[in-house]
Amino acid sequence: MEGKVRLGARPLLCPLPCVLASSGEADGRRGFAAAAWTGVVNSEPPMVYVALRPSRHTFGLVRETGAFGLNVPPAALVEKVMAAGSVSGRDGDKFERLGLTAFRGEATGTALVAECLLNLECRVVREVELPTHTVFIGEVLECYADARAAEGGLPAAGELLSWGGGEFLVARALATGK
Numbered sequence: 001m002e003g004k005v006r007l008g009a010r011p012l013l014c015p016l017p018c019v020l021a022s023s024g025e026a027d028g029r030r031g032f033a034a035a036a037w038t039g040v041v042n043s044e045p046p047m048v049y050v051a052l053r054p055s056r057h058t059f060g061l062v063r064e065t066g067a068f069g070l071n072v073p074p075a076a077l078v079e080k081v082m083a084a085g086s087v088s089g090r091d092g093d094k095f096e097r098l099g100l101t102a103f104r105g106e107a108t109g110t111a112l113v114a115e116c117l118l119n120l121e122c123r124v125v126r127e128v129e130l131p132t133h134t135v136f137i138g139e140v141l142e143c144y145a146d147a148r149a150a151e152g153g154l155p156a157a158g159e160l161l162s163w164g165g166g167e168f169l170v171a172r173a174l175a176t177g178k
Contacts, residue, residue, distance in 0.1 A: 117146045
């Protein structure tokens with residue numbers, strides 16, 4: 001088609017929500033990883049997914065515990081999100097290394113990130129193994145929101161961190177949809 005350039009087969013849906021995917025605790029170990037391959041897959045019951053590489057420390061903990069958290073960071077945490085994607089929890093507690101605060105979800109005991117705007121606590125209901133990643137589908141058992149940032153139960157759009165085109169982005173509301 002005129003005016004179009006072929007780019008080849010690539011996963012170019014963006015921007016994507018940026019999250020810190022956290023795990024339950026296993027033998028005193030807990031972890032989290034930066035992830036952008038995540039989203040909603042079902043309304044009732046509420047279900048979400050996160051795709052993790054099997055080589056990641058957090059992957060093993062999620063598989064072992066059968067639980068994960070999706071923690072939505074504010075734009076102010078961009079440096080810590082970048083660091084989370086480049087240091088391994090195998091080398092020590094990532095919460096301590098990055099100066100983040102963990103709290104335990106009430107439904108599964110999953111380690112969640114207190115500094116994040118929104119935390120979804122999930123129980124794994126299905127795994128889908130793909131060539132480079134495994135998709136964990138989780139039922140959302142509880143949600144926690146930062147009381148200072150929540151407006152009507154949801155964080156303000158101007159604070160949400162996204163990933164697209166190889167860079168971090170911040171969402172901006174154009175219309176309310178009401």
